[in-house]
Amino acid sequence: MATDVLAKEGISGLRVEVLAKRCGVTKGSFYWHFKDRQALLDAVLERWRAGRIRDIEKTTAVQPGHEREQLHYAIEVYGASRNRKGMSIELAIRDWARRDANAAGVVESVDLYRLECTRRLFTASGMSDSEAKSRSLLLYACVFGLSLMHYDGFDNNLLEIKQRIAQRIVET
Template structure:
């Protein structure tokens, strides 16, 4: 495919997706205009057709990441009345089963690393974390836990799922499923 045809087919969302791939592979340092253009197989001019500058794509990546994380947690924490504990188990299972979601994990880590050095990224991460905690807190409240307990359990849930996703261990070990169930029951028990 010639470059002109490819360039006309590239949309802003394609650049953002390429930026997520670069972020997963190289962290924030991978979000250089030249590197993104090369990744997309186009010239830097194509980048500037869609973004006014590098900060513009930074802002777009953060907005897209936030939107995706909020959408995902909203979807994962929807529950029929009386089924909130079951939904919390499902959230724990989904988010602690990161083996099939390595790209998402690498993006999450890169965004969090970026947030250590950038106020805008930090603000977005804080918003996403607060929203995640609030969604699970509501599920714990619906299970009958007091607010302080619901908040603590939400923090414990996320400490477990993010912590376990960072660890190097044999994810295919059959004992992991039993361990994961045991941990979920401790998080949910009274």
């Protein structure tokens, strides 16, 4: 419930009174689960962090020798999926992180983990560490950038364009 409110209203929507009412519980019941609003915010951040870590681990898990295929898969998953709710949550968390050091630390840890997982795939596929780092950053800049853009009218064959982009990111 809290992440839905965060996605729609931002951090300002995460108020105890409002959430208790939406959940159909009293404020006292709410405080039974969370010591205070900060505990709620910490729980929201932890749930987001844990979900993103699980997601990237699933997306980058690979059998040795199939690293490039897994990189293509990661680009496809993150680049093809236009999950508006997920992107709304991601944007709300990132907006929160612009104003809150704790949220910024969580976002940075997730971003670094994402980059490290794909860096390992790139190095396992034969790239130098510096090349793997630059490709990891390029991969995420591309997929996050595409997820923020509205480009359906740009070309009639967007799937082919995305495949060519992925090829350029992954191949040596």
